[in-house]
Amino acid sequence: MNIIQIFERFPNQDACIAHLEKARWGDEPHCPYCGSLNTARGTDKARPHRHHCYECKTSFSVTVGTIFHRTHLPLQKWFLAVTLMLNAKKGLSALQLSRDLEVNKNTAWRITMKIREAMTQADQRPMLTGIVEMDETYIGGKPRKGTKGDGEDGTHKRGRGTKKAPVVGAIERGGRVTAKATQKDKLKGKNLRAFVRERIDTDASELMTDEYTAYKGMEKVLPHSVIKHSTWYVDGDIHTNTIGGFWAFLKRGMFGQFHSVSRRHSQRYVDEFCYRYNLRNADPLAAFDFTINRGLKVAK
Numbered sequence: 001m002n003i004i005q006i007f008e009r010f011p012n013q014d015a016c017i018a019h020l021e022k023a024r025w026g027d028e029p030h031c032p033y034c035g036s037l038n039t040a041r042g043t044d045k046a047r048p049h050r051h052h053c054y055e056c057k058t059s060f061s062v063t064v065g066t067i068f069h070r071t072h073l074p075l076q077k078w079f080l081a082v083t084l085m086l087n088a089k090k091g092l093s094a095l096q097l098s099r100d101l102e103v104n105k106n107t108a109w110r111i112t113m114k115i116r117e118a119m120t121q122a123d124q125r126p127m128l129t130g131i132v133e134m135d136e137t138y139i140g141g142k143p144r145k146g147t148k149g150d151g152e153d154g155t156h157k158r159g160r161g162t163k164k165a166p167v168v169g170a171i172e173r174g175g176r177v178t179a180k181a182t183q184k185d186k187l188k189g190k191n192l193r194a195f196v197r198e199r200i201d202t203d204a205s206e207l208m209t210d211e212y213t214a215y216k217g218m219e220k221v222l223p224h225s226v227i228k229h230s231t232w233y234v235d236g237d238i239h240t241n242t243i244g245g246f247w248a249f250l251k252r253g254m255f256g257q258f259h260s261v262s263r264r265h266s267q268r269y270v271d272e273f274c275y276r277y278n279l280r281n282a283d284p285l286a287a288f289d290f291t292i293n294r295g296l297k298v299a300k
């Protein structure tokens, strides 16, 4: 899906509503409040997209309870935003979106955060299988030249010594990724094992990590191979280059586009990058429909 296709497929608000109604209800609108099918399209010409429920006597539209609820923005702009976000290889900032859609910065930011809600890993959590690489990284923006770092002598520390926010991730070779923004004091062995149990099918997987001490004891949970970066970077099949590639994708996007991602929201951005990575080989049209359906909460 590109923006030309959006304009062709959804030329106006009516076409967007019709698409959402079809995606959410098929041919049978049902009341989002009580679930009743005993509904009818309203007759008020000024509000042609309202439906009335005879069961609970409320009126509703297709956007109730979805990411599009109570929006004042034309749905076409939402659909354009979804497409632009899915297509932006390095991530799309709210500032860029505000220019693209001619909306103000706050509106653009709200839309991107709502769309990220549709991209959340919370209810999709694929259990990874096969050879799974696991690693952590740190996000939080590039240190500016001339600013004091968080190292003891004011230098910028890298890797595990830094104050930046850690992200833990696991990835199937050639497959899906899952990642979680966390805190530095939650990078202990028990936290990492809980992450593995939650997101990896431990009966059908083999884990590859580096020799970070918190991974010790992982062999109690599932088969575990450790690479020694100090000796070999790639030791045959035992490597973590795949997750390294995902971290590069995540960081390029987050450093380049989102100059200040607050910790409170970092999971949302991590979710977006996992989501887009997992859809990297999907047909663009299917990826668009899937994202809209997740926004309507009809797809997992």
Ligand SMILES: [Zn+2]
Pocket: 031, 032, 033, 034, 035, 036, 053, 054, 055, 056, 057, 058
């Ligand atoms: Zn009802």
